[in-house]
Amino acid sequence: MITDDLGELKQFVLLHARALGLEPAEAAKVRDRIEHDGGTSGKGSWVGEWSAEADLRLADGDLAAAISRYLLASFPYPRDAARRAARESSLAAFDTWRRTVPGVERLTVETPDGVFHAWTRGLDRNNPKPVLVVTGGIVSVKEQWAPFLDVAQALGAAAVITEMPGVGENPLPYRRDSHRMYGAVLDAVADRADSSHAVLVALSFSGHLALRQAAVDERIRGVVTVAAPVAHFFSDPSWQSRVPAVTATTIAHHAGLDGADRAEVFSRLADWALTPEELSSLRIPVAYARSLRDEITPNSEAELLRQHVPGLRLADFDDVHGSPGHIDEVRAWMAAAAADMLNTTAHAGLTLGTLQTVKR
Secondary structure, three states: OOOOOHHHHHHHHHHHHHHOOOOHHHHHHHHHHOOEOOOOOOOOEHHHHHHHHHHHHHHOOOHHHHHHHHHHHOOOOOOOHHHHHHHHHHHHHHHHHHOOOOOEEEEEEEEOOEEEEEEEEOOOOOOOOEEEEEEOOOOOOHHHHOHHHHHHHHOOOEEEEEOOOOOOOOOOOOOHHHHHHHHHHHHHOOOOOEEEEEEEEEEOHHHHHHHHHHOOOOOEEEEEEEOOOOOHHHHOHHHHOOOOHHHHHHHHHHOOOOOOOHHHHHHHOHHHOOOHHHHHOOOOOEEEEEEOOOOOOOOHHHHHHHHHOOOEEEEEEOOOOOOHHHHHHHHHHHHHHHHHHHOOHHHHHOOHHHHHHHOO
């Protein structure tokens, strides 16, 4: 059985906090108050300290700040009652916020394996627009990526923001064929958007799924991803032995392998690697941001893409997984890459300031 410890959680939550827009000093101050992770919400507990910060922001009417801190309380996933309560609080705060933004709607996507949910903006039967689908990784829920609702509007696209299987409000099983969720999303909006022209912004592990779906779905005109595992993550035992425990336990949970040891978890993922044939079939632009000190995704994934994907656009950042120390640059780069792939008339008037609205 894989187990993560409080020290590792504290290390990785600082990186996640930066991605959510918290100042490092504030995040460190909360971290240093945490004494245990017992699945409770009391003082000194993981959930209690982060939730207390969220409650203060909520009382002040700062919904965005409250949402971010509730999400940190539920990190890395809602694996106990206290974390589940924090997650529900984040959803309630987000629902309050989104009702103040014109055109933001909740979408239910039906599949043979069950239903999952998304936030949308810009769906219009009378004026169907290209689709920008945004998904996070194994620990980032759709509410984290709400700024892309504005970015899509600026680009003349309809936005669909959702989660990969096992994360947030996507209870579908995480398995080799999970890439089909993207097809289900495009089917679900086909009557209110131009789903034949879709761009996927898929971070980390959802990027792997996006690339696999793009290899079989002609509606997808481009993929933008950051630090996505491609093949070596799934097939290299020496690399797998170094993957942080919190990453391995989270993957195990999403894949329905709670309690399995590391070797068993990765043996189940062995055939998930994208093949050279699948990658070579991608005749669309692919934008990939690599973190040169990535402790989760091997740098060799980018080289594999360079060898087999003709339309690769590669950006390197001297940082750890997800490049949280360069978050503004990465998000502006993602928005610019998506703009190129959407190729809408709005792109001509896009400014750097507009791109930077993707900041939380």
